[in-house]
Amino acid sequence: MPHNNSLPSSDADNMRLAKRMAHLGFCSRREADVYITKGWVKVNGITITEKGQRIKETDVITINSQAQQQQSNRVTIILHKPMGYVSAQPEKGYKAAAELITLQNHWSEDKSGIRYSERHPYGLAPAGRLDIDSVGLLVLTQDGRVAKQLIGDNSGVEKEYLVRVTGKIDDNGLKLLNHGLSLDGELLRPAKVSWQNEDQLRFILKQGKKRQIRRMCELVGLKVVGLKRIRIGNVVLGKLPPGQWRYLGADEQF
Numbered sequence: 001m002p003h004n005n006s007l008p009s010s011d012a013d014n015m016r017l018a019k020r021m022a023h024l025g026f027c028s029r030r031e032a033d034v035y036i037t038k039g040w041v042k043v044n045g046i047t048i049t050e051k052g053q054r055i056k057e058t059d060v061i062t063i064n065s066q067a068q069q070q071q072s073n074r075v076t077i078i079l080h081k082p083m084g085y086v087s088a089q090p091e092k093g094y095k096a097a098a099e100l101i102t103l104q105n106h107w108s109e110d111k112s113g114i115r116y117s118e119r120h121p122y123g124l125a126p127a128g129r130l131d132i133d134s135v136g137l138l139v140l141t142q143d144g145r146v147a148k149q150l151i152g153d154n155s156g157v158e159k160e161y162l163v164r165v166t167g168k169i170d171d172n173g174l175k176l177l178n179h180g181l182s183l184d185g186e187l188l189r190p191a192k193v194s195w196q197n198e199d200q201l202r203f204i205l206k207q208g209k210k211r212q213i214r215r216m217c218e219l220v221g222l223k224v225v226g227l228k229r230i231r232i233g234n235v236v237l238g239k240l241p242p243g244q245w246r247y248l249g250a251d252e253q254f
Helices: 017-023 029-037 065-072 144-151 173-178 212-219
Strands: 041-043 046-048 061-063 076-081 135-141 159-167 192-197 200-205 222-232 245-247
Touching: 017 029, 017 041, 017 061, 029 041, 029 144, 135 144, 159 212, 173 192, 173 212, 200 212, 212 222
Parallel strands: 135 222
Antiparallel strands: 041 046, 041 061, 076 135, 076 245, 159 200, 159 222, 192 200
């Protein structure tokens, strides 16, 4: 197999190969660097092994069967996170949600057809946060493509929440929740917020600032007393019991 580590790299608008691969959805940048150094990536039919290589937008990128196999072996997990667990690194006195990914907690009604393997709990990263005092759908994945889709800068995937509140909402509060509020000096993207009943709101967001819903509610006179995420994109929490998990099936897409 021919190797070439010196494709022309002149124009400043040319993108680094790893960044271009992530942009096109091949994998994450970190994974791309690994694939490149292993010689698993070709540009216009030429194997590239230099991570910093710049390429043109018109260049054709391909990854070999070894990279494809590595990607296909990666799993994505849907967890019903209970209260008291943190999404990422455990804080003092608390446990990480990833610790729930055990054979004992695997949902008996999982329809993915994927058989549990001892390697599946390793290398899982949360694709989005869910506060320690919030519950519901949390995605944990070994696949950088999934993480990029859900939490990348340009992610437009909807996240849906049921939010129980107390307090008296401002006169124009519901309108502001839908659009017009700012957090951290930045105008929030439009949301879809509606009353489900007298003390529960439904939020549909396309962004995820830290404690965003709780802070939004505070700005219009409400206090959140319960928050549950029930959907991410096309994937719903459904009947998955708290503390249990299932695999994302091959037929499912966010």
